[in-house]
Amino acid sequence: MSTLSEVYRDNPLHPQHIIPLDFESAHTVPESHIWPETNDFQHSGWSNGELSIPVIDLMDPNVVEHIGHACETWGMFQVIGHGVCLSLLEEVEAEARRLFELPARQKMKALRSPGGATGYGTARITPFFSKNMWHEGFTIMGSCVDHAKELWPRNYKRFCDTMVEYQKKMKALAYQLWLLVLKSLDIQEKDVTWAASLQHSEAALQLNSYPCCPDPDRVLGLAPHTDTLLLTIVHQSDSNGLQVFKDGVLGWVSVSPIAGALVVNVGDLLHIVSNARFLTAYHRVVANQACHRVSIAYFYGPPAESELVPILPKLQAPCYRSLTVKEYVSVKAKHLEKALSLIRI
Ligand SMILES: O=C(O)CCC(=O)C(=O)O
Ligand SMILES: [Fe+2]
Numbered sequence: 001m002s003t004l005s006e007v008y009r010d011n012p013l014h015p016q017h018i019i020p021l022d023f024e025s026a027h028t029v030p031e032s033h034i035w036p037e038t039n040d041f042q043h044s045g046w047s048n049g050e051l052s053i054p055v056i057d058l059m060d061p062n063v064v065e066h067i068g069h070a071c072e073t074w075g076m077f078q079v080i081g082h083g084v085c086l087s088l089l090e091e092v093e094a095e096a097r098r099l100f101e102l103p104a105r106q107k108m109k110a111l112r113s114p115g116g117a118t119g120y121g122t123a124r125i126t127p128f129f130s131k132n133m134w135h136e137g138f139t140i141m142g143s144c145v146d147h148a149k150e151l152w153p154r155n156y157k158r159f160c161d162t163m164v165e166y167q168k169k170m171k172a173l174a175y176q177l178w179l180l181v182l183k184s185l186d187i188q189e190k191d192v193t194w195a196a197s198l199q200h201s202e203a204a205l206q207l208n209s210y211p212c213c214p215d216p217d218r219v220l221g222l223a224p225h226t227d228t229l230l231l232t233i234v235h236q237s238d239s240n241g242l243q244v245f246k247d248g249v250l251g252w253v254s255v256s257p258i259a260g261a262l263v264v265n266v267g268d269l270l271h272i273v274s275n276a277r278f279l280t281a282y283h284r285v286v287a288n289q290a291c292h293r294v295s296i297a298y299f300y301g302p303p304a305e306s307e308l309v310p311i312l313p314k315l316q317a318p319c320y321r322s323l324t325v326k327e328y329v330s331v332k333a334k335h336l337e338k339a340l341s342l343i344r345i
Pocket of ligand 2 (some may be wrong): 224226227283
């Protein structure tokens, strides 16, 4: 069983925190989805050029330095030259849309159970906020056949085959990125005790849907958060929405879609392993009036029992205590953004 499914089973959610709004019938925004402090949502200061996250070509001879610098300064970058073909990105997005365009009563057949990790439902961070998000999701870990059969009893194969193929490509790309990250930290793969088991750990694929919103200035697609595992790879559809927080004068910065590029986030576990040298990307998604935005996020990390130890350059003291992946995921499931400060030395 994977890290995430074990922890979610031990931290069940209330059913009211799992069922998304029926967006198709929502012609106005209900009170439950109006966020009080909303006026900055659409006005992220910057979106282009130097004032956005770096775009890194994996074929660039200086790729290691570029990745190291991006992880230190933004905790997020976009990759091109990654070898995942555009047609697969288009197919996975089309299948995600096919799912989210089903009527609400059909999607409800694959609803995530209270202690479950997979299926249709709200974002897992929902219980930490008093307002709901303008979002619905579908989580896959391992095979998605059972849930897909609930959605399309006779026509589930295309969806499943696409998700399997996409996860295979993401796993290979995540491993390639992980090796580049290690190089940029000047760490040998053999010095990471759980490095070999990365190949066997089960990742999660999260399909996200942000329907068109009649009043986008007053809602949030996804509330601010950091991702928990090592690295996240995101394919986003061709509409703005994702923003990353940059300390200092910039504040929230848009991550504009680039056709064929994939967004990579540093997650909490990589921040810990790098002894806080790499930033964990604090990000959110804002809503949109004109477009139905879809994204596909692949979360990559070591198996549950792996012991996380900050890897230290000479004379540096560890910023975080050592703990297992499972322990950290469980602290995060209970405390969300306070989790890192709770394990800080
Ligand atoms: O929709 C996006 O671009 C980001 C999704 C995300 O942050 C997540 O699934 O954790
Ligand atoms: Fe995220």
